[in-house]
Amino acid sequence: MIPAQFEYVAPTTVEEALTALAEGGEDAKVLAGGQSLLPVLRMRLNVPSVVVDLGRIDSLRGVRDDGDAIVVGAMTTHSDVFHDPLVREHAAVLTEAIEQLADPQVRHRGTFGGALAHADPAGDLGAPVLALGATFTIAGQGGTRTVEADDFFEDLFTTAVQEGELLTEIRIPKYTGWGGHYEKFVRVAHQWPIVAVAAAVKVDGGTITEARVGLTNMGSTPLRARSVEQALAGQPATDEAVRAAAASAAEGTNPPSDLNGDADYRRHLATVLTRRAVLAAAGA
Amino acid sequence: MTRISLKVDGASCSDDVEPRMLLVHYLRERLGKTGTVIGCDTSNCGACTVHLDGKSVKSCNVLAVQADGHEVTTIEGLAQDGELHPVQKAFHDCHALQCGFCTPGMIMQSVDLLNENANPSEEEIRLGLEGNLCRCTGYHNIVKAVQAAASEGAGASA
Numbered sequence: 001m002i003p004a005q006f007e008y009v010a011p012t013t014v015e016e017a018l019t020a021l022a023e024g025g026e027d028a029k030v031l032a033g034g035q036s037l038l039p040v041l042r043m044r045l046n047v048p049s050v051v052v053d054l055g056r057i058d059s060l061r062g063v064r065d066d067g068d069a070i071v072v073g074a075m076t077t078h079s080d081v082f083h084d085p086l087v088r089e090h091a092a093v094l095t096e097a098i099e100q101l102a103d104p105q106v107r108h109r110g111t112f113g114g115a116l117a118h119a120d121p122a123g124d125l126g127a128p129v130l131a132l133g134a135t136f137t138i139a140g141q142g143g144t145r146t147v148e149a150d151d152f153f154e155d156l157f158t159t160a161v162q163e164g165e166l167l168t169e170i171r172i173p174k175y176t177g178w179g180g181h182y183e184k185f186v187r188v189a190h191q192w193p194i195v196a197v198a199a200a201v202k203v204d205g206g207t208i209t210e211a212r213v214g215l216t217n218m219g220s221t222p223l224r225a226r227s228v229e230q231a232l233a234g235q236p237a238t239d240e241a242v243r244a245a246a247a248s249a250a251e252g253t254n255p256p257s258d259l260n261g262d263a264d265y266r267r268h269l270a271t272v273l274t275r276r277a278v279l280a281a282a283g284a
Numbered sequence: 285m286t287r288i289s290l291k292v293d294g295a296s297c298s299d300d301v302e303p304r305m306l307l308v309h310y311l312r313e314r315l316g317k318t319g320t321v322i323g324c325d326t327s328n329c330g331a332c333t334v335h336l337d338g339k340s341v342k343s344c345n346v347l348a349v350q351a352d353g354h355e356v357t358t359i360e361g362l363a364q365d366g367e368l369h370p371v372q373k374a375f376h377d378c379h380a381l382q383c384g385f386c387t388p389g390m391i392m393q394s395v396d397l398l399n400e401n402a403n404p405s406e407e408e409i410r411l412g413l414e415g416n417l418c419r420c421t422g423y424h425n426i427v428k429a430v431q432a433a434a435s436e437g438a439g440a441s442a
Binding site: 002003005006007010031034038039051053055079102103104105106108189190 | 325344393396
């Protein structure tokens with residue numbers, strides 16, 4: 001199958017891209033890596049009149065050190081984020097999540113910003129980025145604005161990025177020395193997670209001093225497991241303590257029921273995967 | 285129509301294409317490179333895997349216009365001077381195919397895998413090939429072929 005006809009624009013700057021989006025109006029679609037968009041276009045689930053390809057905008061690629069944070073350009077491929085030493089050092093849970101995202105071919109093309117702006121509730125990047133408290137930079141014709149991770153994900157496939165705007169970069173505070181792990185539950189290879197848990201943990205002398213936990217596919221957006229985070233603080237990094245803290249992982253969630261499992265099954269998975277993720281992140 | 289210029293298997297090509305044309309259709313229908321096959325139409329199976337600037341991609345999930353100015357290598361560009369690429373040879377020697385439909389994609393992804401990791405463990409091979417499906421389920425010999433190619437130093441030469 002092939003997509004319906006569309007006009008193709010390949011700007012080389014963010015300004016040109018914003019102009020093309022403004023001219024395209026509500027029928028314009030942004031093409032990042034295309035690993036989610038192209039299947040949608042081929043199945044004609046979406047029929048845009050204009051496709052604005054960000055692939056020629058070099059300024060949107062790369063990871064840079066910005067003092068107390070690292071900044072990931074929206075068009076940096078998953079593969080490049082995975083191999084980036086800054087990400088590995090300061091945001092280990094992201095490296096862990098990307099290693100399990102889709103398959104190698106998709107990681108070569110798919111982009112960090114594209115996946116986040118697509119906001120599939122089963123996408124692997126939302127939970128770690130939310131857990132790490134990232135800040136999103138969004139460019140529009142009136143200038144740029146920033147949105148905190150807590151406000152970025154609004155609903156299924158819906159983020160704070162409005163029509164005519166572009167997600168340009170994602171700023172992630174440094175969690176140097178923290179352990180990170182992404183525990184993903186799938187039935188077969190290269191599938192969307194049925195449930196997954198992102199955990200970043202700071203351990204000092206066998207005690208968990210701080211923890212951040214994000215949940216994938218436990219609702220229409222990625223979610224923070226704040227009650228688990230609070231319960232973990234000050235606890236020893238042992239199976240018994242982490243198991244007790246993880247028991248509340250599904251609190252406040254609204255997981256879907258589908259062929260892969262009903263909501264109760266997902267709630268159970270969330271507690272099990274949270275325990276595994278936190279223990280692995282703590283190196284216990 | 286959009287004008288594209290790219291290099292495919294070492295040769296320069298320029299063509300006017302519809303922006304909606306998929307790279308795999310461009311390769312097969314314009315250039316006659318039917319060695320790259322279409323398996324699933326849903327970007328799952330990996331049969332259409334080619335290299336774009338030296339990295340594996342599913343060519344059913346890339347527009348031809350996105351390849352403008354870039355370099356594509358297909359299964360037809362692997363052999364040099366009539367000599368099979370070491371990974372092709374290993375697939376032949378290990379009988380790493382049953383019906384053979386997934387083979388072009390499996391070989392292209394295996395070359396990519398060995399480029400990134402010249403000496404992979406069995407688990408790393410299986411993970412590295414997780415985007416490629418063999419409906420005959422002939423995975424064991426495929427993994428053996430990648431191991432054989434690795435021991436022949438395919439990763440270093442690829």
